[in-house]
Structures are given as C-alpha cells and as structure tokens.
Amino acid sequence: DVKVTQSSRYLVKRTGEKVFLECVQDMDHENMFWYRQDPGLGLRLIYFSYDVKMKEKGDIPEGYSVSREKKERFSLILESASTNQTSMYLCASSRTGGFYNEQFFGPGTRLTVL
Amino acid sequence: QQQVKQSPQSLIVQKGGISIINCAYENTAFDYFPWYQQFPGKGPALLIAIRPDVSEKKEGRFTISFNKSAKQFSLHIMDSQPGDSATYFCAARGDYKLSFGAGTTVTVRA
Numbered sequence: 001d002v003k004v005t006q007s008s009r010y011l012v013k014r015t016g017e018k019v020f021l022e023c024v025q026d027m028d029h030e031n032m033f034w035y036r037q038d039p040g041l042g043l044r045l046i047y048f049s050y051d052v053k054m055k056e057k058g059d060i061p062e063g064y065s066v067s068r069e070k071k072e073r074f075s076l077i078l079e080s081a082s083t084n085q086t087s088m089y090l091c092a093s094s095r096t097g098g099f100y101n102e103q104f105f106g107p108g109t110r111l112t113v114l
Numbered sequence: 115q116q117q118v119k120q121s122p123q124s125l126i127v128q129k130g131g132i133s134i135i136n137c138a139y140e141n142t143a144f145d146y147f148p149w150y151q152q153f154p155g156k157g158p159a160l161l162i163a164i165r166p167d168v169s170e171k172k173e174g175r176f177t178i179s180f181n182k183s184a185k186q187f188s189l190h191i192m193d194s195q196p197g198d199s200a201t202y203f204c205a206a207r208g209d210y211k212l213s214f215g216a217g218t219t220v221t222v223r224a
Contacts (some may be wrong), residue, residue: 004157031210035214040123040216040217041116041216042116042118042120042203042214042215042217043158043203043212044214044216045211045212045213046209050210058211059213090158092157097160099146099165100133100146100163101210102148102160102163103159103160103212104159105158105159106157107155107156108156108158108184110184
C-alpha cells in the first residue's frame, strides 16, 4: 500500500513564526503536491514537484515556499505565518507515466496560527 | 475562481436511498475526471474516475455520469449506506494538475 505520512496532525504557531510541514512517501513516486483544504473551497493546490529539486507554483503559492531535496520528501514552508494561513494542509504523491496517475494523500496537518 | 463547481454543499439521505452530486466545468482541455472520498480525520482517497470519451462508469454502487457537451458530470451513490457518510470531491485534470470542487458532505441516516 502507498503510504504518505505528514510530520504532524495538529500544529499551533504564532503569527510571524517560520513553519515547516514535512511530507514523506514510500512508493518512489516522482510527483508530490501540497494542498490546503478550507470549508467551502475544497482543495487548492499550493505547490507541486515533479522531480527532486524541481518545483512549480500551483494556484495559491503566495506566502509559501517548498523544498524537495530527496525524492521521498517534500516540505512546505511558511516563511512568516499569518492568521489567514490557518487551514488543513494535505500532501499527496503520484507516479509519472500512464494515464490515470492516481494521487495518494496523507492524513493532513491542521495548522492554527494565533 | 473555482474551475470546477460542485453542488450541493451537503445532503442527507436515508439508508437505501440514492445520493446525487453534480459538478460542472468550463475548461474543455480537462482530460480526466476523478472523484475522491474523504472520511473525517483522513486524507481524500480516489473513489472512481472517468475519461471524457466515456458517458458512464460504474463501480459497485458508485456511478459517474458524464455529459461532455454540457460540461457536467455527476456521482450517483445507489443503495446508500451509513458507511458512505463522508465528504466527496469531484476533480478535473488539466496540465497534469487536479482542480477540485468545493466538496459535498453526505450523511446517510440509518
């Protein structure tokens, strides 16, 4: 079974803090994604990566950055957390090639910024 | 702006009933339309998916109906069970990225 793990289930940070969210997948997938999930808005793509050290902006990249130094690990960084970044953050991974390329999701990190 | 519009936001159905969730899109370049199911405290998981050259796909009690000309697709859950209570997201793929609908919370009453 594909497993995508996220470093924390719940996180509480202060405004202005630097926040790191970590994601690890164990299926040698090429692609990794970070989404945020908000009620009434569904899942919105923040950043994705299709290879080590490669990254592409998604629909809402402002206020976020990412790092992918190893194939299995994809980090989301909030340089200076703000209250409007309080959300559920979901990491996903998928394989390249083929048509369907199912995305497998982690359990999410609920981040609260006070 | 949301590229995939999903309705309703929530629905309640009796056990054994049919749940219907609708989605609409504008981008004709979308080439793949998956549905994800999410239980509380879990990440979304792929439930069923369809290609735009197919009008219907059925897997067990779950059916996707796809209307390419209307740019609409829907999920039907037949014989709904309490275990189907979850949030359902439609999605559409373009440029290898998924755009998700806002989600529908389905509650099945026993």
